[in-house]
Amino acid sequence: MVRPPCCDKDGVKKGPWTPEEDLVLVSYVQEHGPGNWRAVPTRTGLMRCSKSCRLRWTNYLRPGIKRGNFTDQEEKLIVHLQALLGNRWAAIASYLPERTDNDIKNYWNTHLKRKLQGGGGGGDGDGGAAGDAVYSKPAAQRPASSSKGQWERRLQTDIDMARRALREALTSLDDKPHQPDAAAGGGGATTGAAASAGTGTGAGADSPAASSTSGASQCSPSSAGYVLTTENISRMLDGWARKKGGGGGRRAAGSGPATPGVTESASGSSEASEVSYGGTALSAAAAPASAFEYETKPTVAAAGDAGDETQLSAIESWLFADADGIESGSLLDAAMDYTF
DNA sequence: AAAATAAACAACCGCCGTGAG
């Protein structure tokens, strides 16, 4: 039988989202929380498919996500994790709580793949084709099993592999001074380093419930993945203002796409930033900071540029805990219990 | 200065797994 499309093709708008649509979506999520995407188009009047709404939220509007300017550390992690996990971007993203799978995937396809290919074979999975070929069937590649036991074993395998990847990545990084170009660089790109969070348990690899893009995890009050709102809305408005101002330049600010959200903006500071929208200066503080009641602002976010290091050291702790003799049998539990 | 090309990123598409009825 043929499954009907998730939404009618007719009357469904496609293409780039407008600021107005974003606002509507954000407002809706503020009120109802992420989830039940099916109902979003009808309830909000958005002429968008539910899937599109979900993607827009998870990849762009969701608070706490960092965009652009991947740090060396992140890059290394991605390379290693990709080598171990294959193109399981969601699983990889679960180790980079602030990054979306789509973002990581794009970064891989546009930067890393080429970089590794150009860098000449060897090394880490040698990227590109070689890497893909070699790992096209990563150990963790899941068979379509769904028994809980199997799922847990798989998860554990992922955790184990991720640990190894992290260890390798961090070890190699120790060889050079930590110069997260983006920390600075990112010009605040590292703001709101949500050190992580629910998904940060790492146990998330491949866990439907722990995926970085999982609505469930997003809702979790304990999820520090959300850096909240004022900042994001501020960024959003900032971006819109720029767009509307005709300033255009998608990357004028460094990397920020049409996306309002580019972290590179003034968001370097977690303080409410004043943005000009439609000619009117408006304080982000005025945004409904408490609107996302189910979200909590990670304390690390205030750490500002120290965010990455904080996050990394947390990962390191978790990572090296393994070396301290946690039996593999309890690895999962350890990972589950670990809080960043 | 204009045209061509490359790069970056947002969004869409289709498949799959899961849970509810």
Added chain:
DNA sequence: GCTCACGGCGGTTGTTTATTT
């Protein structure tokens, strides 16, 4: 136990901007 709808995921495409010629 079966069917169906929903949501998640990975691959791919389209659009916009930057850079080069």
